[in-house]
Amino acid sequence: MTTRTGRRSVQGGIGESTIRPDGVPKLRGEFMYAQDMHVEGMLWGATTRSPHPHARIVSIDVGPALAIGGVHAVLTHDDIPGPGLFGLEHPDQPVLAGDVVRYWGEPVAIVAAEDEDTARRAAEAVVVEYEELEPLVDAEEADARDEVFRRMKIRRGDQEARGSVVVEGYYEVGMQDQAPLGTEAGLAVPDGNGGVDLYATSQFVHVDQQQVVEALGLRPEQVRAHPVGIGGAFGAREDVNLHIHLCLLALYTGRPVKMVYHRGESFTGHVHRHPARMWYRHEADENGRLVRVEAKILVDGGAYASTTAAVLANACYFAVGPYKCDSVAVDGVGARTNNPPCGAMRGFGAVQVCFAYESQMDRLASALGMDPLELRRRNALATGDRLATTGQVIDTPLPVVEVIDSLAAMPLLVDEPGSGGDLPGGSGLTTEPRHVRRGVGYALSIKNLGFSEGFDDYAQARVRLSPEGAIVETAAIEVGQGLVNVLAQIARTTLGVSRAEVRHVDTSRIDSAGSTSASRQTQLSGGATHEAARRLRQRILEHYRADDLDDEGVWRGDTLVAAWDDLVRDGWEETVTFRHPPTEPPDENGQGKMHADFAVAGHRAVVDVDPELGLVRVLRVDTAQDVGKALNPESIRGQIEGGILQGVGLAVMEELVLDRGRIRNATFTDYLLPTILDAPDVEAILIEQEGSWGPFGAKGVGEPPTISSTPAVVAAIRDATGKELNRVPVRPQDIALEEEVAR
């Protein structure tokens, strides 16, 4: 019998910045991304897309494509065995267009061929005769014609309340793209019995599986969706794109079929961030307290529903920001147009309104002659208050004041313009220190965590014991954010063991983990892992009437009563489905408890601007963020730095430029992402306040960095230039030339 020498503390538990298990393989190029998958005998798929934003399909001739040697299948709408529709909220989008194409790049036919090049040539050889129709490309016109996915109305408090200081503004947000570095890719393998295994880029395999089943009229047990290696997502992988196509081709040909989108196709093949137009009116008393906020929010959902209804709702719910106000009226419209479909992107509606309400707060501060942070402090929402829009009482920690105070206390840490060599214009040598004006700007944000409005939001996880340690089984998708790290950390701490790892399993082997979106997996799958590990440990200890479990086994006092190998042999495991506190749909005034939890963040941007040329250098973006409990500080910093960069991108360069429904810049030559030379320095304060229902009090951290970084940068540019700048991205001409009149 072994005697215990002394209890070792758990290595790699929560609170440590453990190194990601996939980090080194990714750096060495050894990690298998979806693009790298290969099976013997596989065919390659490709897609024929509409060159028109709106047209009637007169005829499709697949003959010329089929005539190419090595082509195995060319399929159109008529070849789909089921209803042939999909959609995250409701199935309105054809797998392949039938009579009509409704956006530029909509899939019309798919082909499978021996190799990639042949497949692409065949896709181009499909002859489609179109009768062009007038595209509806203006969201305001769509609103007027009642072409809408959803209308929202929020009315709260005394609608007659009036303040003595009033500011009005009109704001626009351009169409941002998630631009994940890994394009869409997948492989479908037929099982020989009419079913199929799908391995494809995704954020939510169970909902992919469900949509494949429904669109193709299959039985649920016939389709298994497997998590794969994914290079970024940011919302672009919530909707299916190539998934149903791959399954259709695999089932039709009886061969495995692989597809990888090229960069340009990726830009048309996934949904984008909704462009928005927003009209705002803020009224305050002479002390700066918000008395009334009115907003009209118009988002362009594009041709199909995707998640427009939920994005619009979020935009409306967070239309006032993290501020108290007892008289609110918000009207929202999600327009249906012939523009590219828009859906989920990091921040999900909260981004667009944050640019507007924070711009308004700065205007109000200037109208009052008040410091912008002081105005925000006076209106800061806190636990126990009601959300200004929905009236929901906030019952989890909400450190808005703490965020403001942290930002205010952070040293500015910037040198004279140009002393570090980083002037606006960069290597282009446009700008000398004498041309530069510096600006500082602040912004705060609030967003919900997890799914809302009564959605049954849950995650399942399984913890079992293996010779290598504890195994967490899940279908929760890792897109690069660090889920594989944090779930293992939670399992280690909770079980009391040092060895734990995450293994992904397919949809037939575990229930849904929900989507890797809405900043939810650390809280939801983390919650499930925590609860499964807790119960497993408890059951084991009870079974052995023991008092501790560690890497060696189960202990009663100093005595090892069962070794780890014995536990493994006995097959201990625990599966838990974790739900967050229930939410409800809104009433007819948009009131109710629609959200399970909230997170706030604040940003301070420092920019150097060359006003004459309109060039901007974002020097610093410092932040304070409400994280609940920092389970892996380094991972959080990764989210913060990346999220800030995405927010900087929206502030000064990232936009899909549309011309009558067509994307003009679907390449990395012209869709500009910030490079490392555009990246600001970042100092981050993580605010930990326990009390959320997430594991150990953790909150989701993925989206907040992106939300208020954009308005902070714009506020800083305004500070430097005195320009109004009511649109993002801010373009050089917006700064350098006379402004167009605001609407």
Added chain:
Amino acid sequence: MEVIHPRNLEEALAAVADGMTPLAGGTDLMVEVNYGQKRPERVVALRRLADIADFSPTRIGAGVRWRRIEKEGPRALAQAARTVGSPQIRNAGTIGGNVATASPAGDGLPFLAAVDASIELTSGSGSRLLRWDEYFVGVKQTARRSDELVTAIVLADDLPERQEFAKVGVRNAMVISTVCCVVTRREDGATTVALGSVAPTPMRARRAEEMISSERSPSEATLAEFARLVSEEVAPITDHRSTEEYRRHAAGVLARRLLERCLRREAA
């Protein structure tokens, strides 16, 4: 796809005469292949061809890469070289490729216009020299015949002592020019102003040049008038990258700033 590696210029010229597509650094050509705009069946690789990689104060071989020009080229061309793409692109891309592509946004081209450089074109039957304004004829169009290679850029032996380049782009690096500009100035005040991305080909702002060349120490008002003339002379378009109005404005601002830099160096 067939690729040949010629051992000398003669073999390369024979290949080109035979209809093969020249490939230097591939940083333009492979982009076009990637976008499906070109599908060359037969390629002649110039990368290892020492015959066209010579470098002297009056002659820069077509095969010289940006990385070398960045370090050793004449001042304004070196400044331009520094802005081409990223280190990886500069390690591969050549000045010959830039000149052969003849994009309106080619960052190496305004320098050639500013110093009245010539392009040496060579075929099996010999070489000819074309002045830059004879060579560039339109958007991605040149006077090069399909059996010719660009073999060198030929420069005068008395380049202006003061020469400055700058480029406006929407990002701090790795960006296509919205406007780029070179200003040169000699001891006697003779000034040239060349611009890129503001017309189908690189161009000179001749009226602005003429006006400023006679000014020894221009006043504020003269500098402003100079910028205005440049803005007036350029012929930019509005596209998804920028607007005509902004390009006009930025062209004037850049030209003035570069002139001021030349004047400051003159005074120093």
